[in-house]
Amino acid sequence: MGYVYDDQNIFAKILRGEIPNDTVLETEHSLAFRDINPQAPTHVLVIPKGRYVTFDHFAAEASDAELLDYVRAVGEVCRITAVSPDGGDGYRMIANAGAHGVQEVPHLHVHVLGGRVLGRMLPLR
Numbered sequence: 001m002g003y004v005y006d007d008q009n010i011f012a013k014i015l016r017g018e019i020p021n022d023t024v025l026e027t028e029h030s031l032a033f034r035d036i037n038p039q040a041p042t043h044v045l046v047i048p049k050g051r052y053v054t055f056d057h058f059a060a061e062a063s064d065a066e067l068l069d070y071v072r073a074v075g076e077v078c079r080i081t082a083v084s085p086d087g088g089d090g091y092r093m094i095a096n097a098g099a100h101g102v103q104e105v106p107h108l109h110v111h112v113l114g115g116r117v118l119g120r121m122l123p124l125r
C-alpha cells in the first residue's frame with residue numbers, strides 16, 4: 001500500500017516550470033491555473049506544490065501549513081474569479097481520484113468550475 005508519486009506527471013512539469021501555465025494564484029504551498037480544456041467559462045485547477053496524488057493522500061500526509069494554505073487558496077480562487085455566491089453566481093468543486101474517479105493527472109487538483117449553470121452533479125449512472 002502507499003501512494004506512489006510520478007515525477008513525470010504533467011502538473012509536476014508545470015510546477016518545475018517545464019510547461020507554461022495561465023496562473024490565477026500562487027502561494028507558498030499552492031498554485032492555481034486555468035485548465036487547458038475548460039468545461040465552463042471559469043475552470044481553474046488548484047494544486048498543492050507538494051507531491052500528493054489525491055485529496056485523501058494530501059489530507060493524511062500534508063503539514064498543517066500546507067493544508068491551511070491550500071484550503072485558503074481554493075477559497076481565494078473563488079473570490080478572484082468572482083464565482084463565489086458572495087457577489088457571484090456560484091461554482092462547483094471537483095477532486096477526481098483513481099480509476100473510478102477517472103483521474104487523468106496523478107497530482108492532487110481541485111477543479112473550480114463556474115460561469116454557467118453546471119447541471120446536476122452526476123449525469124452518468
Ligand code: 5GP
Pocket residue numbers: 010019021022033034035036037038095096102103104105106
Ligand atoms: P482529471 O481528469 O485528472 O481530474 O483532470 C485533469 C485536468 O487537467 C483536465 O481537465 C485537463 O484538461 C487538464 N490538463 C491536462 N493537461 C494540462 C496542461 O498541460 N495544462 C493545463 N492547464 N491543464 C491540463
